[in-house]
Amino acid sequence: MKLSDFKFEVPKKLVSLYPTENRDESRLMVVNRKTGEIEHRVFKDIIEYFGDGDVFVMNDTKVFPARLYGNKEKTGAKIEVFLLRELNQDLRLWDVLVDPARKIRVGNKLYFGDSDLVAEVIDNTTSRGRTIRFLFDGTNEEFYKTIDTLGETPILKEWIDRKVEAEDRERYQTIFAKNVGAVAAPTAGLHFTPHLLKRLELKGVEVCPITLHVGLGTFRQVDVEDLTKHKMDSENYDIPQSTVDKVNQALDNKKRIVSVGTTSLKTVESSVTANNKLKASSGWTDKFIIPPYEFKIANTLITNFHLPESTLLMTASAFGGYDLVMKAYQEAIKEKYRFFSYGDAMLIL
CATH class of the missing domain: 2.40.10.240 (QueA-like)
Structure with a gap:
């Protein structure tokens, strides 16, 4: 695919400068790959789509004031x-x-x-x-x-055009952040609250941590038209055996494996066995996922609304299908969804 395939205009007023007052009350667009149907919900409604034995893979990296x-x-x-x-x-x-x-x-x-x-x-x-x-x-x-x-919280000033405030130190961090090392938050995880996680747990959903220390390379501007020539910066990751066991059991049981964010998605796809199972590993990954791509581990994705021509959008498009994701983005602009780190979320089923 070409860089220009991901070019479109997002009105500046739709780039969210602040998060919603309550994390789980951001809007949620639900995109169904089988039917092509698009629903408009609130993030806390997400529990309606999951049940016993489903697994959420969450990036527990912690942003430091870089x-x-x-x-x-x-x-x-x-x-x-x-x-x-x-x-x-x-x-x-x-x-x-x-x-x-x-x-x-x-x-x-x-x-x-x-x-x-x-x-x-x-x-x-x-x-x-x-x-x-x-x-x-x-x-x-x-x-x-x-x-x-x-140090100051490293919100990306190129897009969030305001001064960093004291609240950013808490709000630009997931509630499950644990391992220090990221210079940018895994933003799909920002929508979760302790109460929402508890409700998922009561439904039998397993929450499994991985770590990928998000670097600035994820947000670096792509400057080649031929996307196969773009090189990602390497990022440090870790996939523990406890997560592997639960994910592979869910795969065997044909349950939903939900990647919370493109960083989690990239991480699990960086460590796949010959028979398409997840394996425990740690190291560095420079994996760059663009359409078309056959995903081996995750079958569901939660992600924010990304900026045009970004590697994050390309990865989301590989997962949801280019045409459907582009259609969803046009719908998001029309319905005034909020974009970028502090914006709204998309669930791709």
Whole structure:
């Protein structure tokens, strides 16, 4: 498929700047692949579609406050550093993006807070990319606590055009977030509440965790028309044996395996045995799913409404079928569904 196949206009007013007051009261579009039917519901109605033995695969990654503001040595010029991933814990080496890039060079020292944290630039990786080393004498626990104190929630300002607020630290995090390492939330999971999870449990639905630390590469602009030439950044994942056992049992019993989000979908599809079962594994995946694609594990998908030409939309289209998903998106625009991270959800059956 081509990049231009995913080009359409989303009115700016439909890109949601804030989440709904209650997580499970966002709107839910239900898309049935067999009938082509589209329903309009509320997210908490989702329990009506599932029952005993069905499995929800949820990404339990936890977003950390990855955006740091500081000053450059000598000049005191204001700078922004976006932490992408830790390269070496012992040496405190990090892969980062910097702004303004032209002013931040190898050898520069960067100061954050009231000089509570100092970093040195040790390498250029891309035009905006740098490798930095934090000069911090405390324990790892103290270091991460300092990052947590000084850092800002990394909502994507390119699309959510407002200042980060205190509430974002809670709302841009799923209630089941556990393993720290993501720079963006697995947004399909933002709609779940403890009460909704309890109601699913009472219906016999199993909730199974996997971890995929979402990186910025998931949101990076695709700049090639031929999608087979697009390369995804690698993201770290883990699929525990306990999840594998429950998912494979559900597969054997022909139950619904519900991928909560495209990140969960990508993760389970990255670890499939020769006889199309899920296997326990951990490592890095750069899997990029575009139509057409034969899914081996998940048979149901919960996902948000994504922006045009995004890799997330391409993956959702591979799952739901390109024509049906494009039709659903036109319906969503017409019905004024809310788009992107804080927007509404789609259930593809």
